[in-house]
Amino acid sequence: MQSYTKGILLFLLCMTLLSCKKGDEEMATIADNNAIISYTVPKGLLYPEVPVDNLPTKNRIELGKMLFFDPILSRDSSVSCSSCHLPDKFFADNLIVSVGVDGRTGTRNAPSLINVAYQPNMFWDGGNPNLEQQVLGPIDNHDELDFDANLIVEKLKKHTKYPLLFLKAYNTEPSVFAFTRAIACYERSLIQANSRYDDYIQNGNKSALTDSELRGETLFFSEEGECFHCHQGALFTDFSFRNNGLYEQYADSGRARITQNLSDIGKFKVPTLRNVEMTAPYMHDGSLNTLEDVVNHYNSGGVAHPNKSPIILRLNLSSEQKTDLVNFLKSLTDK
Numbered sequence: 396m397q398s399y400t401k402g403i404l405l406f407l408l409c410m411t412l413l414s415c416k417k418g419d420e421e422m423a424t425i426a427d428n429n430a431i432i433s434y435t436v437p438k439g440l441l442y443p444e445v446p447v448d449n450l451p452t453k454n455r456i457e458l459g460k461m462l463f464f465d466p467i468l469s470r471d472s473s474v475s476c477s478s479c480h481l482p483d484k485f486f487a488d489n490l491i492v493s494v495g496v497d498g499r500t501g502t503r504n505a506p507s508l509i510n511v512a513y514q515p516n517m518f519w520d521g522g523n524p525n526l527e528q529q530v531l532g533p534i535d536n537h538d539e540l541d542f543d544a545n546l547i548v549e550k551l552k553k554h555t556k557y558p559l560l561f562l563k564a565y566n567t568e569p570s571v572f573a574f575t576r577a578i579a580c581y582e583r584s585l586i587q588a589n590s591r592y593d594d595y596i597q598n599g600n601k602s603a604l605t606d607s608e609l610r611g612e613t614l615f616f617s618e619e620g621e622c623f624h625c626h627q628g629a630l631f632t633d634f635s636f637r638n639n640g641l642y643e644q645y646a647d648s649g650r651a652r653i654t655q656n657l658s659d660i661g662k663f664k665v666p667t668l669r670n671v672e673m674t675a676p677y678m679h680d681g682s683l684n685t686l687e688d689v690v691n692h693y694n695s696g697g698v699a700h701p702n703k704s705p706i707i708l709r710l711n712l713s714s715e716q717k718t719d720l721v722n723f724l725k726s727l728t729d730k
Contacts, residue, residue, distance in 0.1 A: 429453075495536070
């Protein structure tokens with residue numbers, strides 16, 4: 396009997412030690428996942444600016460990713476951020492305009508979120524100053540998620556998993572402050588610059604581009620092609636707002652909606668050209684279906700509008716030049 400009792404006590408002691416060890420390991424894992432990390436940035440891109448109150452950790456990025464793909468953010472739990480920014484489409488949408496709650500459609504084409512960490516302001520009209528505030532835009536939009544941020548918080552608090560995940564990531568219960576930051580933290584991790592053009596420029600691989608693509612590159616960066624004035628730098632955009640002569644009358648006032656200046660009517664943010672091959676249709680309203688259509692538009696010089704950028708002029712490119720330009724743009728697709 397005494398031997399049996401000693402066996403029980405020894406068993407209980409072992410279980411206690413194992414439990415303590417497991418608890419220590421779990422605490423160590425939580426601590427590791429809460430450690431500030433750095434985003435992975437490829438050669439050719441600078442490290443993005445990150446708010447000091449939302450530095451990346453593994454827990455924050457994973458929470459943001461879970462929220463990004465969760466339709467819990469929409470009024471009827473039918474639409475998520477990823478419904479309009481699809482990973483297999485380079486976080487864009489190949490529809491002219493995306494479909495939101497109750498099948499509603501908006502008025503603007505969903506841009507890619509790849510490298511959105513570098514954007515100085517959000518949306519086609521620059522109406523939001525940062526990613527954290529941008530999160531609230533689609534939620535509040537009647538044609539998109541059509542929900543109230545405070546009601547989202549109530550749903551998150553009642554969820555079986557989210558309360559603990561918020562505690563781990565931000566040391567707080569679910570809140571508007573925390574869930575907007577988590578999604579922004581995840582979106583900043585979507586950094587890419589691994590195209591054949593990058594291989595050519597960064598690695599010196601002279602065989603990465605075809606002869607046609609090389610001719611297109613020369614044209615792109617020349618006064619004859621005029622593309623580089625707006626699409627410059629490693630991200631192929633200067634982030635400015637331009638009227639490119641798309642319409643004589645704009646149904647969407649663009650930047651003017653924010654500034655209330657008549658001189659900003661028809662001006663929209665110059666988009667990045669990275670992965671442009673994969674993010675059709677084009678323009679703020681998705682009105683141009685192909686890269687060939689885009690090149691033809693700029694080759695024509697656009698239509699007359701008092702706010703049209705003075706650099707948008709008839710180019711008179713040959714068929715071969717237009718083909719070369721399109722081929723060069725396709726070399727900007729990430730592998």
